[in-house]
Amino acid sequence: MIEVKELSKKYKGVEVVNIPQLSIPKGESFGLVGNNGAGKTTFFRMILDLVRPTSGSVDSKAVNVAKSEDWKNYTGSFLDESFLIDYLTPDEYFEFLASLHGYSTGDLKEFLNRFEELFNDEITGKKKYIRDLSKGNQKKVGIAAALMGNPEVILLDEPFANLDPTTQIRLKNILKEWKETHQLTMLISSHDLNHVTEVCERIVLLEKGQIKQDIHTSESTLKDLEEYFAAY
Ligand SMILES: Nc1ncnc2c1ncn2[C@@H]1O[C@H](COP(=O)(O)OP(=O)(O)OP(=O)(O)O)[C@@H](O)[C@H]1O
Numbered sequence: 016m017i018e019v020k021e022l023s024k025k026y027k028g029v030e031v032v033n034i035p036q037l038s039i040p041k042g043e044s045f046g047l048v049g050n051n052g053a054g055k056t057t058f059f060r061m062i063l064d065l066v067r068p069t070s071g072s073v074d075s076k077a078v079n080v081a082k083s084e085d086w087k088n089y090t091g092s093f094l095d096e097s098f099l100i101d102y103l104t105p106d107e108y109f110e111f112l113a114s115l116h117g118y119s120t121g122d123l124k125e126f127l128n129r130f131e132e133l134f135n136d137e138i139t140g141k142k143k144y145i146r147d148l149s150k151g152n153q154k155k156v157g158i159a160a161a162l163m164g165n166p167e168v169i170l171l172d173e174p175f176a177n178l179d180p181t182t183q184i185r186l187k188n189i190l191k192e193w194k195e196t197h198q199l200t201m202l203i204s205s206h207d208l209n210h211v212t213e214v215c216e217r218i219v220l221l222e223k224g225q226i227k228q229d230i231h232t233s234e235s236t237l238k239d240l241e242e243y244f245a246a247y
Pocket residue numbers: 026031049050051052053054055056057058
């Protein structure tokens with residue numbers, strides 16, 4: 016589904032991402048971990064054509080994302096609040112996206128019902144602008160918005176950060192369920208080793224822009240990663 020070839024990004028001559036080859040097959044839940052500055056966000060931004068590689072390419076369904084708009088039809092993403100329209104209320108924002116995706120009022124209601132627990136009565140029906148929501152609640156809006164339109168691929172940067180423990184657990188369940196029911200290809204970057212190893216069947220560890228480990232998640236993965244980061 017996603018193919019990375021000889022991908023490099025340099026800022027002022029300093030290489031912050033260097034991934035010679037990486038394949039993410041359809042339906043995979045792919046977790047990206049690494050310390051601050053490891054290059055996770057830059058890598059995700061190149062997959063979304065928000066940052067142009069210095070060299071190399073990212074293909075989605077065998078088409079270079081920098082040379083086609085096709086991938087935008089089946090890719091959902093939420094990297095940060097800049098993905099939101101903050102002068103709208105969540106209801107206005109969801110209605111706007113629903114119209115883009117051709118949802119009827121009933122479709123939208125049904126879609127939002129799935130997030131009722133996650134939203135915890137703080138998001139819809141409140142007449143509060145997105146810009147006035149807490150960081151955690153903005154994140155909930157962004158993640159739900161990213162799942163609208165049944166994307167085949169979704170990219171989430173730090174989805175568990177700023178969420179309370181109850182919401183983290185609810186989000187984990189939503190992501191796992193969505194992946195199973197929609198055969199979603201999921202790319203998640205996270206500092207939360209616990210959650211990412213629970214949600215993702217594969218973990219790639221990035222260090223200074225390079226892949227240091229590429230692990231099929233098993234019972235020992237969490238402990239192995241904790242040991243790796245403790246010894247860093
Ligand atoms: N626009 C930019 N100009 C210069 N350097 C940049 C730019 N964007 C990112 N970098 C640098 O690239 C490196 C990788 O940053 P990136 O944000 O991708 O890391 P990250 O793994 O997502 O970090 P974190 O976990 O802290 O979010 C860092 O050294 C960062 O300072």
